[in-house]
Amino acid sequence: MKILVCISNVPDTTAKITFNSDNTQFNTAGVQFILNPYDEIALARAIELAEGGKGTVTVIHVGEIGSEPTIRKALAIGADDAVRINAYARDSYYVSAQIAHYIKDNGFDLILTGRESSDYNGSQIAAMLGEFLDIPSISIIKKLEVEANQATIVREIEGGKEHLTVSFPFVASCAEGVAEPKIPNMRGIMSARTKPLEVIESIEVAPLNTFKSYSIPAPRGSVTLLSKDEPEKLVELLHTEAKVI
Amino acid sequence: MSVLVYVENADGKFKKSTFEVVSYAAAISELLKTELIAISIGDVNQDDLSNLGKYGAIKVLNVSTVKLKTFVNQAFASVIADAAKKENATVIVLANSFTGKGLSPRIAVKLKAGLVDAAVELPKIDHHTFTVKRTAFSGKAFATVELNSEIKVIALNPNSYQLKESGSSVKVEDFQPDFKESDFRTMVSEIVRSSDKIALPDAELVVSAGRGMKGPENWAMIEELASVLGAATACSKPVSDAGWRPHEEHVGQTGIAVSPNLYIAIGISGAIQHLAGVSSSKTIVVINKDPEAPFFKVADYGIIGDAFEILPKLIDAIKAYKAHS
Numbered sequence: 001m002k003i004l005v006c007i008s009n010v011p012d013t014t015a016k017i018t019f020n021s022d023n024t025q026f027n028t029a030g031v032q033f034i035l036n037p038y039d040e041i042a043l044a045r046a047i048e049l050a051e052g053g054k055g056t057v058t059v060i061h062v063g064e065i066g067s068e069p070t071i072r073k074a075l076a077i078g079a080d081d082a083v084r085i086n087a088y089a090r091d092s093y094y095v096s097a098q099i100a101h102y103i104k105d106n107g108f109d110l111i112l113t114g115r116e117s118s119d120y121n122g123s124q125i126a127a128m129l130g131e132f133l134d135i136p137s138i139s140i141i142k143k144l145e146v147e148a149n150q151a152t153i154v155r156e157i158e159g160g161k162e163h164l165t166v167s168f169p170f171v172a173s174c175a176e177g178v179a180e181p182k183i184p185n186m187r188g189i190m191s192a193r194t195k196p197l198e199v200i201e202s203i204e205v206a207p208l209n210t211f212k213s214y215s216i217p218a219p220r221g222s223v224t225l226l227s228k229d230e231p232e233k234l235v236e237l238l239h240t241e242a243k244v245i
Numbered sequence: 246m247s248v249l250v251y252v253e254n255a256d257g258k259f260k261k262s263t264f265e266v267v268s269y270a271a272a273i274s275e276l277l278k279t280e281l282i283a284i285s286i287g288d289v290n291q292d293d294l295s296n297l298g299k300y301g302a303i304k305v306l307n308v309s310t311v312k313l314k315t316f317v318n319q320a321f322a323s324v325i326a327d328a329a330k331k332e333n334a335t336v337i338v339l340a341n342s343f344t345g346k347g348l349s350p351r352i353a354v355k356l357k358a359g360l361v362d363a364a365v366e367l368p369k370i371d372h373h374t375f376t377v378k379r380t381a382f383s384g385k386a387f388a389t390v391e392l393n394s395e396i397k398v399i400a401l402n403p404n405s406y407q408l409k410e411s412g413s414s415v416k417v418e419d420f421q422p423d424f425k426e427s428d429f430r431t432m433v434s435e436i437v438r439s440s441d442k443i444a445l446p447d448a449e450l451v452v453s454a455g456r457g458m459k460g461p462e463n464w465a466m467i468e469e470l471a472s473v474l475g476a477a478t479a480c481s482k483p484v485s486d487a488g489w490r491p492h493e494e495h496v497g498q499t500g501i502a503v504s505p506n507l508y509i510a511i512g513i514s515g516a517i518q519h520l521a522g523v524s525s526s527k528t529i530v531v532i533n534k535d536p537e538a539p540f541f542k543v544a545d546y547g548i549i550g551d552a553f554e555i556l557p558k559l560i561d562a563i564k565a566y567k568a569h570s
Contacts, residue, residue, distance in 0.1 A: 011382070013383075013498050013499065013517075013518045014517055014518065016517075017382045017385040017386050019386075026382075037499045038499070091359075092350070092360065093353065093354070093359070093360070096350075096354070118382075118383050118498055118499065119381070119382055119383075120381055120382075120388070121363055121380065121381060121382075121383060121502075122362065123346045123350075123362060124349075124350040124353075124360060124362065125350075126350075127318065127346070127347055127348070127349075127350035127351050128350040128351070128353070128354050130319070130351060131322070131350065131351040131354035131355060132354055134427070135430075136319055136430045136431050137318065137319070137347065137350075137351065138318075138347070138431065139318070139343070139346045139347035140343055140346060140347075142492070152434075155343075156343050156493065157316075157343050157344070157436070158255060158260075158342055158343055158344065158444050158446070158447070159255070159438055159439060159442070159443075159444040160436060160437050160438040160439050161436070161437045161439070162316075162433055162435070162436050162437075163433070163434045163435040163436070163437070164431050164432060164433045164434060165431070165432045165434060166430060166431040166432070167430060170430075170431075175492070176485070176492040176495065176499070176500070177492050207393075208353075208357070208358065208359035208360075208392065208393055208394040209359045209360070209361070209390050209391065209392055209393065210390070210391045210393060211388055211389075211390055211391075212376060212389045212390065212391045213388070213389045214381065214386050214387065214388050214389070215386065215387045215389075216385070216386055216387075217384075217385075217386070217387070217524050217525065220529070220543055220544075220545060221545070223531070223541050223542070223544040223545065223546065223547045224545065224546050224547070225541075225546075225547045225548070225549065226546060226547070226548050227548070228548050228549065228550030228551075228554065228555050229558075231548070231555060231558045231559040231561075231562040232562040232565070232566075234530065234546055234548065234559065234562070235559075235562045235563055235565075235566045236566075237546060238507065238528070238530070238546070239566065239570075242507070242527075242528040242545065242546075244450070244506040244507040244527060244528045245450070245474065245507065245563075245566075
């Protein structure tokens with residue numbers, strides 16, 4: 001089984017998010033970048049499924065050379081090889097079109113992504129890939145098991161879970177529950193340096209969206225502290241002042 | 246020209262979030278001086294379909310094909326894109342729900358349309374530009390996105406737009422959609438509903454608890470508080486990581502982002518990753534025995550003290566309030 005995992009390079013979850021002076025660009029100064037936490041889950045499951053010679057795991061990333069440490073991290077965790085499409089990731093449509101083009105040329109049985117990237121939170125790539133390739137896409141899955149030539153999946157739905165089966169090839173976006181993220185060991189880190197990382201040029205695609213500007217949520221007023229002995233006061237304020245109950 | 250809204254149903258009924266999406270789409274159709282058409286897929290009762298008129302739709306395309314009884318995103322995307330073409334829709338609106346997340350990207354690619362998901366405001370439209378504000382960086386920021394394509398797809402976050410009654414009657418038409426056999430390559434074997442609990446992503450009230458609760462055996466109090474309020478339950482990452490609560494309840498940067506009217510945080514210190522997931526809550530109440538807990542800095546109301554002491558009293562106070570209202 002050939003498995004492809006799409007990975008994203010995102011600001012560390014503890015990073016303070018700031019923008020340049022006219023709020024048109026994310027300020028990356030002093031920000032540590034990491035492998036998107038959801039992609040780590042997808043990668044971990046891919047490695048488990050490929051274990052014991054049952055398959056291969058390729059990671060793919062659309063981005064510039066600055067994301068290579070994150071790609072090497074994925075190789076250290078256990079991917080067999082990596083592809084970087086050398087382009088600035090303009091929007092989800094652009095990124096999906098690039099990856100879909102690569103998949104058409106190379107053929108994969110299973111394509112996994114994280115449920116969303118923790119920076120732009122798009123949750124779009126998996127379903128866009130499915131559409132570009134005319135194959136099923138299942139978004140936000142909690143469980144993935146493979147049997148012979150089909151997979152059984154549990155996905156989250158409003159107020160419950162749906163169990164389904166699907167035949168290969170397909171795309172799925174992974175959420176917590178699919179696998180536990182893996183921490184690279186020393187052997188993985190050493191071998192990651194010599195694993196193949198192919199850099200390919202992008203294809204011509206016109207992005208459909210432009211990120212124009214950013215803003216930070218307005219700060220809240222100061223907190224009203226109440227005594228622990230009068231919760232009735234809280235209930236009253238929630239009713240009369242906040243008007244939420 | 247028209248605006249098309251996909252009206253999601255749960256077991257044949259529309260939820261409040263569906264009417265929010267219709268209200269939002271109606272406001273867009275007003276901005277564009279065009280008509281709002283709704284598309285419903287599955288068996289929805291006639292009263293609910295008629296209600297769509299109240300929120301501004303003038304026509305409902307009703308798809309009740311047996312084959313489309315259970316949700317298959319590939320087929321549903323084909324049906325909605327087909328309706329968009331036939332109705333000459335320039336904007337397609339849906340909910341940014343689990344269903345919407347599986348649908349909107351496929352529709353966008355089919356129509357070569359720019360997609361904004363997690364939208365939180367009405368678009369700003371002038372002669373040359375169409376921009377929409379959405380959440381970004383897991384709730385730590387907002388981004389304003391310009392859509393450059395002729396057709397646009399917008400997925401609206403739950404609890405982001407007020408219900409607005411603007412219209413009156415609606416015409417319900419049967420719609421025979423185009424889809425391909427190859428759209429049905431997934432087979433649903435079972436749907437498991439999580440009892441009668443309120444779904445977290447679109448809950449209006451949320452009671453959330455953290456490690457301060459000391460162990461899963463102490464969650465009865467949290468569940469009771471949620472139940473007297475009619476709230477959904479949630480938790481912090483350490484709690485779901487420890488297996489005290491299911492992953493579906495984990496709110497924060499790597500979990501679910503919520504935007505309820507009221508978020509009550511009990512025994513959660515307020516790490517930056519957790520705060521990111523709750524920042525768009527309208528009112529935040531924090532109960533924590535540590536006066537230095539960072540969560541107090543973003544709270545509207547706070548009580549410093551032991552949750553085990555405060556919760557029983559708070560539950561009684563809410564019961565008393567409910568009894569009188």
